[in-house]
Amino acid sequence: NLPSMRTPTEMIVGLVLCPCGLLLTLTGTLAPSWRKVSLIPDQPVDVVWEQGIWDICKEQQSTHDRLCGQADELGYFEQVPVRVAQGLMPSALVVTVVGLVVAALGVRCWQPEPRHLVAGVSGLVLLLSGLMSLVPSSWYTQELWALPAPSGSTLTVGYSLVLSYLGSCLEILGGVALALSFHHYCKE
Secondary structure, eight states, rough: OOOOOOOHHHHHHHHHHHHHHHHHHHHHHSSSOOOEEESSSTTTEEEEEEEEEEEEEEEEEETTEEOOOOOTTTOOOSSSHHHHHHHHHHHHHHHHHHHHHHHHHHHEEEEHHHHHHHHHHHHHHHHHHHHHHHHHHHHHTTTTTTTTOOOOOOOOOHHHHHHHHHHHHHHHHHHHHHHHHHHHHHHH
């Protein structure tokens, strides 16, 4: 009875979704647009502040002049959801890279048969990394309107927060798919 030369579907799904999730989470972590602040009192109407977890940028939309490195006069970076995101988002990225390395060792790329146990463990690691990036994204969203902003300004969700959510969900789905490899391991 010869072994099948096909890579199991759950491994392919996991190895497609998790790197996509890594790219989205990386972009969401680095880009300074978790929250947009517009209609700021004493500022021109077309000025928008984009607040991320590392930087605050000020953009005049009519001229597209953008200046990052704005002073944090309101104590935005001292807020607990921002501090948690500063810690957990890079940590989740590192855990994702570790999970992908373990997944590469478990999938058939390096040997004639996939190692189902190793692929399953990588799925759990990737599931953990997705949860690690989902927690700060969710908490930040919950506290979005409570974080300091000029009174009377309008607050909206920025694209970085959306990308962080999407990346987290893709990592969770990919991790679950790879964790399904435990089923094959148990059958062996």
